[in-house]
Amino acid sequence: MKRKRLGKTILLQLLAIVVSLFFLLPVLLVINYSFKTKREMLLSSPFSLPSAFTLINYKNAVHKLDLVYTFANSLVYTVAAVCILALLCGAGAWAIARRREKFFKFSYIYFIIGILVPAQALFIQIFTVGNTLHLINSRIGVVCMYIVTGLSFGMFMMNSFMNTVPVELEEAARIDGCSVFRTFFSVVAPMLKPAYVTLIIMQSFQFWNEYLMTSLFISKRELRTVVLSTQVLFSTYKNDYSTAMAAIVISALPITVLFACLQKYFIKGMTIGAVKG
Template sequence: MRSSKSSTWLRITGLIVVLCLFVFPFFFLLLNSFKANTAITSNPLAFPEVFNWDNYRNAFEKMNYTASFFNSLVITLLGVALISLFAAMTAHYFVRNNTKFNQYTFMIMVAAMIIPFQAIMIPLVKIYGSLNLLDNKWSLIYMYLGFGSPLAVFIYHGFVKGIPAELEEAALIDGCTRRQTFFRIVFPVLAPTTATISILNVLWIWNDYLLPSLILVSPENRTLPLSTFNFYGTYSVDYGPLMAGLVLTVMPIMLVYIFAQRYIIQGVMQGSIK
């Protein structure tokens, strides 16, 4: 009994330590978002003597927060929706039409995940620049579809294998077309997987900085992560509003993750069972 209790306390202590390590960066960010530049540079770990709410007002105005939030929201929602839809359809086609060509295509698609983005970003920007497709939110969404589909297809592929083909055959016998069978039978069954993939892609697209910085040039097209660059001057950094801007940037996605994390756990659990 004593050994079991001690091991329980050790696990709890370890989890508390890990929690503190994960929470500290956000706590540090939140703490300094209420301080002036001099207070941040002199002692960044000290509590603010006076809570300076002007940092948030300045950040909201300088980031053009409303427009940047709308840009991030549109790009994230459309990118996630297109990745989920097309990846599910592609995985279903690969599973139900298991030809040699489809097997090789699936292997190539999965192998594409190991290619780092940094290796192709310069040719990508040159090609899109020559076609006058830069500074366009639709071009960015199309790129997210291309870079996000391999992992989504790989995840969907394993789940589609677990769906009995007899369900689709019964729907076809009852008069459904293949498109109706997919959207009325297959896609609803994939709802936990879709939720998991959607949440992971929301976290990725919303927080992404590198790809939007290469594609979106005009200030009116910038996303929230790009808007935080407004606080960097040539020779100085406005740390107080910058910290407040980072809090405003990460807060929406943190709320989404807190309320949707159970869907990630459900999707991972179902995947491990299958």
């Protein structure tokens, strides 16, 4: 029996390693290409190492991307949208989970329907509303657009985590004289820390890498994000893919660092409720 379990464990580990390498290979190829010259990229094998590891492609990418401005724009858009979205989704999901009125049940169904509708089907409507409210080519407009597109998923995810918060703690807080706001921020919100981290990471991925919706709202160069500038690099410098690969590596670094720092809470948030304690 022990040998059989050991064999299954080894087989599963080997399968996990193969799958990991399958997903890791494109990332390694992008990093490898980012150090190659134009000639090496066109003539050498994709798996061959560059003749010399230089940072010239990264320097060119920083210059052509206007990285100081585009990075700051992406950071402002993402941080503002994620913080507001987390606050709205946490408070809204708490109200939906605890109240029994028909309005709150309808609200939950409304957000579920929002998940089922593809975002691409709402491009015209979102742009029309943004244009009517004069939010096109403005930072506030981009942040509002991010919040609107992520609200349905955020509500759904946070509502599913509300079952992990004991109602007795909220009742005890009310008996002690806590207001609704203090009950939420002092009792409910700390209990939802893994859920908040999961939402922050997933929506940060989405907002940082958003291209289609952002391209609808932004046409001014000074408001572009890193992703928009990278696309311009691809279309303008068609023969300079090595610089474009370096730009992709640079744009992926912030999200990679965020995930590495919050990985523990992210895994806990994804697995919470899978095992009953």
